[in-house]
Amino acid sequence: MTAQLSMWEPSPGGYFGEFGGSFVPEVLHETLEEVREAFEAARRDPGFWRLYVDTMAEYAGRPTPVTFCPNLTRQLGGAQVYVKREDLNHTGAHKANNVMGQGLLAQRMGKKRVIAETGAGQHGVATATMAARLGFECTIYMGAEDVERQHPNVFWMEQLGAEVVAVTDGTRTLKDAINACLRDWAESMADTHYVMGTVCGPHPFPQMVTWFQSIIGTEARAQMLDAAGALPDAVYACVGGGSNASGIFAGFGEDAGVELVGVEAGGKGIDTGQHAARLAGGQGRTGVAQGYRTVFLQNDEGLMHDTYSCAAGLDYIGVGPILAHLGQQGRIRFESVTDAEVVDALRLAMRTEGIIPALESAHAFAAAVREAPHLSPDQRILVNQSGRGDKDIFTVADALDDEGWREFIRQRAAGYAR
Amino acid sequence: MTVDQRPTLEGRLRERLADKPLLLMTHLVVGYPSLEDNWVMLEAMDAAGVDLVELQLPFSEPIADGPAFVKANHEAIAAGIGWEEYFDLTARASAAFSFETLFMGYYNSVYRMGAEPFAGRLAEAGMRGFIVPDLPPEEAAELREHARANDLDQVQIMTPTSSPARLAEIGRHASGMVYCAARTGVTGRQTDLSQGVPEFLARCREATSVPLGVGFGIRTADDVRALRGLADVAIVGTAGTQAWLDGGEPGYRELLDALVAGTR
Numbered sequence: 001m002t003a004q005l006s007m008w009e010p011s012p013g014g015y016f017g018e019f020g021g022s023f024v025p026e027v028l029h030e031t032l033e034e035v036r037e038a039f040e041a042a043r044r045d046p047g048f049w050r051l052y053v054d055t056m057a058e059y060a061g062r063p064t065p066v067t068f069c070p071n072l073t074r075q076l077g078g079a080q081v082y083v084k085r086e087d088l089n090h091t092g093a094h095k096a097n098n099v100m101g102q103g104l105l106a107q108r109m110g111k112k113r114v115i116a117e118t119g120a121g122q123h124g125v126a127t128a129t130m131a132a133r134l135g136f137e138c139t140i141y142m143g144a145e146d147v148e149r150q151h152p153n154v155f156w157m158e159q160l161g162a163e164v165v166a167v168t169d170g171t172r173t174l175k176d177a178i179n180a181c182l183r184d185w186a187e188s189m190a191d192t193h194y195v196m197g198t199v200c201g202p203h204p205f206p207q208m209v210t211w212f213q214s215i216i217g218t219e220a221r222a223q224m225l226d227a228a229g230a231l232p233d234a235v236y237a238c239v240g241g242g243s244n245a246s247g248i249f250a251g252f253g254e255d256a257g258v259e260l261v262g263v264e265a266g267g268k269g270i271d272t273g274q275h276a277a278r279l280a281g282g283q284g285r286t287g288v289a290q291g292y293r294t295v296f297l298q299n300d301e302g303l304m305h306d307t308y309s310c311a312a313g314l315d316y317i318g319v320g321p322i323l324a325h326l327g328q329q330g331r332i333r334f335e336s337v338t339d340a341e342v343v344d345a346l347r348l349a350m351r352t353e354g355i356i357p358a359l360e361s362a363h364a365f366a367a368a369v370r371e372a373p374h375l376s377p378d379q380r381i382l383v384n385q386s387g388r389g390d391k392d393i394f395t396v397a398d399a400l401d402d403e404g405w406r407e408f409i410r411q412r413a414a415g416y417a418r
Numbered sequence: 419m420t421v422d423q424r425p426t427l428e429g430r431l432r433e434r435l436a437d438k439p440l441l442l443m444t445h446l447v448v449g450y451p452s453l454e455d456n457w458v459m460l461e462a463m464d465a466a467g468v469d470l471v472e473l474q475l476p477f478s479e480p481i482a483d484g485p486a487f488v489k490a491n492h493e494a495i496a497a498g499i500g501w502e503e504y505f506d507l508t509a510r511a512s513a514a515f516s517f518e519t520l521f522m523g524y525y526n527s528v529y530r531m532g533a534e535p536f537a538g539r540l541a542e543a544g545m546r547g548f549i550v551p552d553l554p555p556e557e558a559a560e561l562r563e564h565a566r567a568n569d570l571d572q573v574q575i576m577t578p579t580s581s582p583a584r585l586a587e588i589g590r591h592a593s594g595m596v597y598c599a600a601r602t603g604v605t606g607r608q609t610d611l612s613q614g615v616p617e618f619l620a621r622c623r624e625a626t627s628v629p630l631g632v633g634f635g636i637r638t639a640d641d642v643r644a645l646r647g648l649a650d651v652a653i654v655g656t657a658g659t660q661a662w663l664d665g666g667e668p669g670y671r672e673l674l675d676a677l678v679a680g681t682r
């Protein structure tokens with residue numbers, strides 16, 4: 001019952017069209033070969049996928065439901081809105097899926113230690129729980145700026161037994177944390193697996209992370225047929241590196257009638273330069289960095305730009321090579337939404353349905369909110385709610401510009417002041 | 419394409435190896451600490467008798483470098499060092515000094531420039547080849563073609579983790595010289611040269627006949643001396659930059675003199 005992923009099958013060298021490949025220092029060549037072989041063997045072993053699904057059921061709460069949203073549907077006055085609830089995973093996001101999949105693979109490979117990069121801290125927290133559960137030592141690399149901005153997640157990672165290393169290079173954010181992981185791995189590969197958090201990096205990570213995340217799409221497709229008696233007309237997912245999008249799209253890739261819509265961070269607007277829209281804005285250019293070829297936000301001489309989003313998980317220079325390829329092929333349509341649209345969509349989802357999407361996921365909602373009114377009431381759309389917003393209370397309260405919260409923090413801080 | 423009988427990188431190295439058992443290759447990140455400092459460093463290298471210099475083009479995501487060079491890359495970028503500044507310095511250096519020069523940088527810079535213009539600009543700047551640590555040989559066929567047309571060599575990298583089959587594959591693509599990384603990890607840390615390095619270099623030797631350079635953690639004259647009889651080129655990176663930062667020009671010259679003495 002493993003997912004069929006023929007469109008996600010690379011050509012030799014790990015390519016999807018012109019994107020992908022493996023561009024790493026020679027010292028990591030054999031390590032990636034080892035991961036590729038282990039992944040191929042696991043993929044051919046039906047027992048492995050069963051173990052993964054059972055583990056996610058027992059430990060993480062899968063399958064996550066699909067929720068019909070009658071109030072939001074009425075409010076938008078167009079297509080019927082359904083939501084895939086990845087927010088209900090243990091640790092509150094789809095990141096838990098990939099992390100457990102790679103953890104089980106690392107166990108098969110006999111590794112003792114895992115390392116991971118994290119931006120907002122979501123993937124770091126998920127990796128730390130998996131490491132505690134499966135008995136790995138765990139080091140999480142996090143940009144120093146993110147460590148300062150996202151202390152609650154640092155707190156949880158450390159409580160879970162992980163070592164958190166603040167990365168002070170470069171822009172001190174996610175991309176620098178990825179570089180730090182690659183450097184650690186170049187030395188520690190004998191006993192360490194690098195749990196890449198998204199569908200980026202050198203082959204086989206884009207394919208492998210898609211495979212684990214395809215659990216989202218496989219479930220969602222069956223759930224839509226159950227709940228609505230039909231497939232959705234369109235599926236919306238936010239795109240940082242692209243793992244939640246790849247995961248849900250994987251369930252519908254062969255369904256030509258299902259439109260796939262990837263939603264990138266438009267930040268303060270594409271024209272301001274303060275965004276992370278690599279594909280939607282037309283500002284991305286093909287390049288090779290962090291181990292793979294894709295569309296990056298970079299200057300004429302190939303130096304990477306600073307990116308920006310209110311959602312830390314979308315604030316990244318590159319995008320999964322499979323998504324870049326399917327975008328070029330026209331199979332996936334890419335859109336961007338601004339921070340302002342995201343905040344409106346978040347408020348709307350909370351008020352109408354009592355669901356609390358993460359700021360990342362609210363990007364997918366924002367695109368759905370923009371487009372649903374133009375569809376007819378007998379059409380259905382499915383939005384991937386990749387994570388929950390309530391545990392990111394600091395960032396969400398800032399995004400919502402909530403004075404009551406600020407006052408609470410001031411008083412709490414005064415209480416700690418000596 | 420030029421039709422004169424320009425000697426190859428390997429030929430130039432062999433010529434120098436006729437006079438002494440071991441050559442010295444040093445490194446700098448162009449624009450760090452500044453272009454002016456770079457020039458003084460290059461003069462010092464030339465005066466000391468350095469044979470070969472790696473000139474690194476700064477990149478924002480230098481995944482094969484350790485903390486010292488990462489910082490150097492980012493500061494050089496912040497100071498506005500781009501292709502123009504890079505090729506201006508490298509061309510002047512190749513013309514003014516007797517050492518050979520190699521490009522060092524990451525593949526995105528090459529990719530954005532394009533294989534043919536890249537090779538053309540290197541040749542024009544008088545360089546002999548290039549080291550691109552995130553470009554594996556199986557991805558470099560087109561670039562090697564343009565390199566050959568411009569009398570440039572791609573310096574391949576061999577590592578202690580490379581399997582015999584992989585070493586043989588790298589060896590098939592090798593020309594000019596091979597860069598043997600003395601240990602795993604990134605640039606900038608000490609390497610214990612007694613630990614498995616001779617055995618590793620013997621495996622490299624089996625895989626290729628071109629001169630072998632050894633880098634990663636080579637810091638002192640003793641380290642250099644320990645490579646005599648094992649390798650053809652000692653490669654000193656981070657230690658040089660560190661000496662400049664710690665001791666300025668006098669400290670830098672002192673280190674270079676000691677390193678060159680270690681080759682004789």
Ligand SMILES: Cc1ncc(COP(=O)(O)O)c(C=O)c1O
Pocket residue numbers: 093094095119120122123197198199238239240241242243244245312313314358360361386387388
């Ligand atoms: C809730 C949530 N959604 C989306 C993302 C973006 O990642 P991806 O595009 O790989 O799904 C993140 C990343 O941290 C996240 O935490």
